[in-house]
Amino acid sequence: MASAPLTVNVVAADHEVWSGEASMVVARTVEGEIGILPGHEPMLAILAKGEVRLTLADGRKLTADAEDGFLSVEKDVVMIVAGTASLVS
Known part of the structure; x- marks a missing residue:
């Protein structure tokens, strides 16, 4: 049985960058790179400058550059x- 996808919101200080469903998120934090899959434990991390890589629910890949912020995970x-x-083209 496939697990439900993650609901992901990427926002900058002044606009929404991307919102949708993904099967995996990989981001760089000040403690290192982290991968998030459905069912991940709740967490809060400080972002480091770098890429946020998304594998969308349909298998496509999407990349955004981000810095100065945080990442939170709770209930997928x-x-x-x-x-x-x-977004990176």
């Missing part, structure tokens, strides 16, 4: 709030 909801963030 991942919230990334950054001072600056933008």
Whole structure:
């Protein structure tokens, strides 16, 4: 049985960057890189400057650059709030 996808919100200080469903999120924190899958324990981490890599629910990949913020995980909801963030083409 497949697990439910993560609900992911990536926001910058002044705008929403991306919102949707993903099967995996990989982000750089001040303590190192972290991978988040459905069912991950609740957590709060400080973002380091770097990429946030998303594997979308349909298998496509999406990358955003982010810095100066935090990442939270609770009940399969991942919230990334950054001072600056933008999608990479």
